[in-house]
Amino acid sequence: MMSQLNADGSLRHFLTTEGLPRPLLERILDTAESFSGVIGKSVKKVPLLRGRTIINLFFESSTRTRTTFELAAKRLSADVLNINVATSATSKGESLLDMLHNLEAMQSDMFVVRHADSGAAHFIASHVAPGVHVINAGDGSHAHPTQAMLDMYTIRRHKGELEPLRVAIVGDILHSRVARSQIHALNGLGAGEVRVIAPRTLLPKDVENLGVHVHHDIRSGLRDVDVVITLRLQKERMHGALLPSEQEYYRLYGISREHLALAKPDAIVMHPGPINRGVEIESAVADGPQSVILNQVTNGIAVRMAVMSMCLEHKVAETET
Amino acid sequence: MSRIQIQQGKLIDAAGHNGEIADLFIAGGEIVGIGQAPDGFTADRRIDASGCLVLPGLVDLSVHLREPGADHKASIDSESRAAAAGGITRVLASPATDPVSDTPAVIELVTRRARQAQCTRVMPAGALTRDLAGELLTEVSALKAAGCVALSDGGRPVRNTLVLRRALDYAATCGLPVILSAFDPDLMAGSRMHEGWVSARLGIPGSPVSAETTALARGLALAEESGAHVHFARLSSARGAEMLGRARRDGLSVSADVAMHQLFLTEMDVSGFNSQCRVVPPLRSHADREALRQAVADGTIQAICSDHQPHEADAKAVPFVAAAPGISGIDTLLPLGLRLVEEGLLSLPEMVARLCSGPAEILGLPCGRLDLGRPADLCIVDPETPWWLDRETLRSHGENTPFLGWEFSGRACYTLLGGRLIHAAEPPHPERS
Numbered sequence: 134m135m136s137q138l139n140a141d142g143s144l145r146h147f148l149t150t151e152g153l154p155r156p157l158l159e160r161i162l163d164t165a166e167s168f169s170g171v172i173g174k175s176v177k178k179v180p181l182l183r184g185r186t187i188i189n190l191f192f193e194s195s196t197r198t199r200t201t202f203e204l205a206a207k208r209l210s211a212d213v214l215n216i217n218v219a220t221s222a223t224s225k226g227e228s229l230l231d232m233l234h235n236l237e238a239m240q241s242d243m244f245v246v247r248h249a250d251s252g253a254a255h256f257i258a259s260h261v262a263p264g265v266h267v268i269n270a271g272d273g274s275h276a277h278p279t280q281a282m283l284d285m286y287t288i289r290r291h292k293g294e295l296e297p298l299r300v301a302i303v304g305d306i307l308h309s310r311v312a313r314s315q316i317h318a319l320n321g322l323g324a325g326e327v328r329v330i331a332p333r334t335l336l337p338k339d340v341e342n343l344g345v346h347v348h349h350d351i352r353s354g355l356r357d358v359d360v361v362i363t364l365r366l367q368k369e370r371m372h373g374a375l376l377p378s379e380q381e382y383y384r385l386y387g388i389s390r391e392h393l394a395l396a397k398p399d400a401i402v403m404h405p406g407p408i409n410r411g412v413e414i415e416s417a418v419a420d421g422p423q424s425v426i427l428n429q430v431t432n433g434i435a436v437r438m439a440v441m442s443m444c445l446e447h448k449v450a451e452t453e454t
Numbered sequence: 455m456s457r458i459q460i461q462q463g464k465l466i467d468a469a470g471h472n473g474e475i476a477d478l479f480i481a482g483g484e485i486v487g488i489g490q491a492p493d494g495f496t497a498d499r500r501i502d503a504s505g506c507l508v509l510p511g512l513v514d515l516s517v518h519l520r521e522p523g524a525d526h527k528a529s530i531d532s533e534s535r536a537a538a539a540g541g542i543t544r545v546l547a548s549p550a551t552d553p554v555s556d557t558p559a560v561i562e563l564v565t566r567r568a569r570q571a572q573c574t575r576v577m578p579a580g581a582l583t584r585d586l587a588g589e590l591l592t593e594v595s596a597l598k599a600a601g602c603v604a605l606s607d608g609g610r611p612v613r614n615t616l617v618l619r620r621a622l623d624y625a626a627t628c629g630l631p632v633i634l635s636a637f638d639p640d641l642m643a644g645s646r647m648h649e650g651w652v653s654a655r656l657g658i659p660g661s662p663v664s665a666e667t668t669a670l671a672r673g674l675a676l677a678e679e680s681g682a683h684v685h686f687a688r689l690s691s692a693r694g695a696e697m698l699g700r701a702r703r704d705g706l707s708v709s710a711d712v713a714m715h716q717l718f719l720t721e722m723d724v725s726g727f728n729s730q731c732r733v734v735p736p737l738r739s740h741a742d743r744e745a746l747r748q749a750v751a752d753g754t755i756q757a758i759c760s761d762h763q764p765h766e767a768d769a770k771a772v773p774f775v776a777a778a779p780g781i782s783g784i785d786t787l788l789p790l791g792l793r794l795v796e797e798g799l800l801s802l803p804e805m806v807a808r809l810c811s812g813p814a815e816i817l818g819l820p821c822g823r824l825d826l827g828r829p830a831d832l833c834i835v836d837p838e839t840p841w842w843l844d845r846e847t848l849r850s851h852g853e854n855t856p857f858l859g860w861e862f863s864g865r866a867c868y869t870l871l872g873g874r875l876i877h878a879a880e881p882p883h884p885e886r887s
Contacts, residue, residue: 151655230771248773251657252727256773273775274657313657337654338662 137258144443146258146267149276150318158285158321164439165286165432171208172434181442182211186241189215190232190257191270192248197406197430198270198280202245205437214241229253230260237262242445244268251275251310266444268437274308280405281314283436285322287429288360291401295319301328301354301396302345303386304364304413305335307375311405312364313343320344330354330386334375351386355395362403363388366413379412389415393423401425456498457481458873459491463503463834467510467824468807478508480830483872488826501868503834509806510822511543511831511869512788513813515633515711516687516759518780519545519576522563523552528764528851530567530576533784536849537574538877541788541833541866544814544821545574545762546633549581550608556581556592558600565601573876574869577817579606582621582632588612591621594628603817606633606687609734611669613639619676626682631816634673636686636694636710637735641665646775648690648736652721658775661736663691670694674701677708685816686710688761690735692745699754709816710754712746713761714790715781715856719743723856729770729777730856733761750808751799757813760787764852782852786843788835789862796863830873837864 137146144157171179187206189199199215206213218232229248236244243266246254251273258267271277285295292298300319306312306329319327320343329340330348341347348354355361370376383389388402402414402424410416419426460478465471465488479487479495486492514537520528530547537545547564549555555564561578568576580597582605584590594605605625611634612618618634625632642661647653649660670686674697677684689695689710698710715733720743723731731737749755763780770777791809794800800808811822821831840863845853869877 229773250773250775252775253773255727272657272773274659276657308657310657313655338649338660339651339654342651343654 139447143446144440147278147440147444148254148258148267148269150278150281150314150321151276152317153321155321155323158282158318161282161436161439161443162286162289164443165282165435168438169432169435172431177208178210179208180210182206182209182445185211185243185445186239187211187213187243187245187441188236188241189213189245190218190236190247191216192218192229192246192253193271195247195271198247201430201433202270202437205434205441208434209438209442211441229257233257233260237265242266243441245270247271249273268440268444271310274310274313276314277310278314279433279437279440280311281318282440283429283433284315284362284403284405285318286432286436287403287425288401290428290432291425292359295322295324297325298359299326299328299357300324300360300362301330301358302362302364303330303351303354303388305366305370306331306340306364307335307337308367309364315362316343316345328354328358332376332385335370351392352395355392358396359400360403361388361393361396361400363413365405365407366409383412387413387415388418390417393418403429406430456873457495458870459497459500460503460508460832460834461500463506463508465508465824466802466806467822468803468811469823469825471824472803478824478832480870480873483830483874485824485826485828485830488824501834505836505838506867507802507835507837508824509541509833509835510810510824511833511871512541512809513817513819513822514542514545514760514762514784514787515757515813515816516548516713517545517762517784518548518550518764519564520764521551521567522560527766527769530564531571532851533762533764534568534571534573534576536784536851538869538871539849539866539879540785541835541869542574542784543831543833543869543871543876544819545576546604546817547576547578548608549579549606550586550610554581554585554608555579556584556586558596561597561600561602575871577601577603579604579608579633580630581605582607582625583612583617586610588614588617591624594624594630598628598630602630603819604631604633604685607635609635611635611637611639615672615676619680622676622680622682622684626680631683631685631818633685633687636670636673636689637661637665638669641668642734645736646732647724648721648738650721650739652725656725656727663693663738663742666691666694666735667697670697674706674708678706683707683709688713688716688735688759689746689755690716690738690742692742695745695749695754699749702754709756711757711759711813712750712755714758714783714787715761716743717747717750717758717794718790719856724774727774728856729772729774730781730854732774732777732779733781734779747799751804756808757816758787758791758808759813760784762850764850765854767853770854780854782850782855784850785848786855786857788833789843789865790857792835792837792864793862830870832870833866834868835864836867839863839865841865
């Protein structure tokens with residue numbers, strides 16, 4: 134398996150939260166904390182990555198994730214290039230390797246990759262030159278590690294250390310790269326209990342082996358939790374006979390005020406966005422006092438700055454000496 | 455045709471020869487003497503087989519030669535040479551060619567090309583339905599006259615159960631066995647690996663074991679009514695093997711094979727997104743692998759095939775989910791078979807039963823045994839010399855194998871088809887430091 138760590142245990146790539154040692158996960162959060170001060174200032178830049186080239190290589194469209202990566206890179210003073218590659222099912226494989234070889238010739242230092250295929254970021258990481266770093270910005274249903282880390286950061290900011298916390302992830306776990314990365318990050322950081330709540334059709338087989346407690350009933354699943362994470366429900370799930378209707382899904386698994394009342398009174402509500410109001414979450418909850426959804430977006434910049442600077446750390450050290 | 459004396463080899467087959475040292479005499483393409491030369495025999499050629507095993511040539515039930523239609527991947531010439539070098543004397547070629555092998559013209563094209571290569575005997579399987587589309591019957595008697603020894607769905611299961619039932623009935627009328635892939639196309643759709651905890655981790659769509667068992671249940675029910683001999687290709691699960699065993703005990707005329715890689719690899723081998731391990735049906739759990747091994751050992755599964763699917767490098771140089779399925783397996787069929795013996799799963803005669811006589815019987819061929827009057831399809835194996843599978847030693851045009859870098863002991867040094875030498879190894883592979 135492609136290793137995302139250097140021989141000394143530092144980050145070379147950031148592909149998945151699975152298997153990362155706890156001190157490293159905590160260092161990402163601590164580094165993000167230190168960058169959050171920068172974002173609050175009137176001059177929102179540090180010269181850490183001046184002269185470095187970062188390429189956002191997006192094979193799947195995404196506005197939010199790409200812009201926060203772009204902002205993060207710019208705040209670190211790196212040069213950023215955005216490449217959106219429209220892919221067809223047949224040509225994507227070839228264009229991927231061809232594109233890589235072309236872009237490598239531009240002396241880039243880092244690729245931020247989003248791709249519709251699980252494993253694409255690992256594939257790219259295993260084909261880049263030794264000095265090039267890869268950050269996974271979402272690959273298929275496999276991983277979205279920076280999203281998971283910004284969620285951990287948000288939880289830590291609002292609830293403190295993760296050890297005593299009960300966290301419930303509600304919704305389409307089967308197709309969610311975010312959920313997978315969150316589960317690994319939560320377990321890696323020693324969260325007290327991780328629950329997943331979904332109908333059987335939206336859960337992967339043997340999901341317990343990822344280290345979660347499975348609930349099909351939202352009432353038992355949300356009882357006494359400190360953190361509620363709800364996932365976006367894609368409309369196409371109705372077509373594959375996974376769900377009968379949005380209405381039934383909302384009735385059973387939507388985060389309504391009524392369902393939320395089962396959680397702890399001070400529980401926070403999170404969502405990786407973009408939200409479908411009235412499908413997975415009630416508007417009054419999304420905009421309510423327990424929602425930290427907009428904080429997540431802000432925190433995304435600091436966390437991505439942290440991961441970028443940590444991957445390029447060795448290079449930063451080289452420039453300073 | 456030349457007369458050959460194979461001297462001092464250890465004779466192995468599944469019908470009584472268990473390693474006794476004896477000379478084998480060949481004339482007219484047949485075995486004419488064992489231990490003792492027939493009267494008046496003078497050898498044109500002597501092959502020193504001392505220290506070597508003399509086996510019947512291997513018969514491989516599942517091979518994609520890629521010709522016609524995909525000769526950028528491999529050709530009949532390249533793959534029949536690779537097969538000969540791997541001790542394989544007969545291969546059943548998949549009808550999933552382009553155009554599909556559903557007419558005598560395509561069958562004749564394939565057999566003619568194979569004859570030109572003068573290596574392993576290529577036996578094309580005829581398509582079970584026209585264009586393998588699962589709708590219309592093929593002209594089975596014409597295909598049989600053109601040389602087809604079996605019909606096959608070519609890895610594209612017939613969706614319509616009524617069509618399948620009639621195809622089996624018609625095949626039985628013409629007296630040809632039918633090879634079916636044991637998976638349900640809907641339960642398989644979109645999947646890239648076994649549905650289990652590795653697919654849960656990797657976020658890769660999985661196909662459940664029920665993809666195999668539902669198709670198998672349908673096939674068994676139809677086989678029982680039709681009177682055709684139905685052979686299930688490439689079983690992948692413990693449950694599947696169990697169902698087949700039960701049906702055979704009930705007296706159904708059914709059989710099955712397993713791909714050699716299923717006996718060595720599992721879903722765990724996919725966990726690093728290794729595109730060389732993307733196969734259909736997928737590599738399943740450790741428990742499935744152990745059950746398949748057991749089924750091979752006790753004879754529930756009669757044959758092991760290579761499921762040879764050579765690809766060009768680009769087909770695998772993509773992320774796992776986009777990679778073309780299949781392993782180039784023709785080079786490793788015999789070496790991995792010998793490894794099953796080394797690991798104590800099979801005796802040498804049992805290995806010969808699964809690789810030679812078992813598949814020969816399924817196709818109704820006379821080869822696979824070392825008896826007087828049988829075709830001299832032979833494989834002489836030097837069992838001791840260690841060697842490594844790498845791009846130098848690989849003979850297939852397809853380099854897509856997860857076994858690159860594996861060390862093996864034992865490989866074919868001579869292969870004979872009908873008394874004709876179709877492979878002779880160069881001096882032993884150089885030792886490496």
